[in-house]
Amino acid sequence: MEQSELARIKERIDREIRDRFPPDAIESVQVLGYSEDPQVEPGQLLARVVFSAPDGDLEERARVLEAMHDERREAFMELRKELNKFPVNVLLQFVAGTFPEPGEPHGPTIQLIGPRPGGPEGPGCDPGTAALTPVMARLGTEDLETLDTLITAGIATSRADAVRWTLARIRERPAYQQLRAHTRQIEDLKSQFLRVQ
DSSP, X not given: OOHHHHHHHHHHHHHHHHTTSOGGGEEEEEEEETTTSTTOOTTEEEEEEEEOOOSSOHHHHHHHHHHHHHHTHHHHHHHHHHHTTSSSEEEEEEEESOOOOTTSOOOOEEEEOOOXXXXXXXXXXXXXXXXXXXXXXXXXXXXXXXXXXXXXXXXXXXXXXXXXXXXXXXXXXXXXXXXXXXXXXXXXXXXXXXXXX
C-alpha cells in the first residue's frame, strides 16, 4: 500500500473514532502500522484510543474504561463494524490513561477484534480455525522477520498462519516421516519397559 493511501486511511480511522466519543474524553488517538508497534503484523494497523484518566492508579483507570464502555457500548460496536469495512485489517484497542512504554506494567485495556482476513464477519470468527490450539512462543527478531517475510510475500496472512505454513512444510519432508517412525518405536519401547516393572 502506498504511503499516501496509508495516510488517508489513518486520517479516516482517526475521524471515525473522534466522531463517536466526546472530545474531552479522548486524550489521544494513535494509528500505528507495522514496525511502529510490536503487536502490529504486516498488512495491519492498530487504532489505539487513549481515554483521559489518572495515571498510575490502575483501579481508577479500570473504572474509567469500564464506565466509558458501559455508557457508549453502541459507539464501541459501531466503530468496530465501520473499521471492518476498511481495506486493511484494523486492530482496535482502548486504553485508560497513558499507554505504558515497552517493558512497563500494562494497565487496563479493551481490544475489539475484527474479522480475520478471508474469514466471516464477527469477532475472531473463523470456522477453519475452530479446532486449533493456541500456543504462545517467544521469538527473536530474526524469527519475526522470517514470518513477516512470508506475510509480505503473500504466502501467509498472519504470523500464526506463517508458523502453520512452516510446520506443514516440515511435515512434507521425508526425514520428518522417518523421525515420526523412530518416535513411535521409542514410545513402544517405553511402554514395554514400564510394563516389565
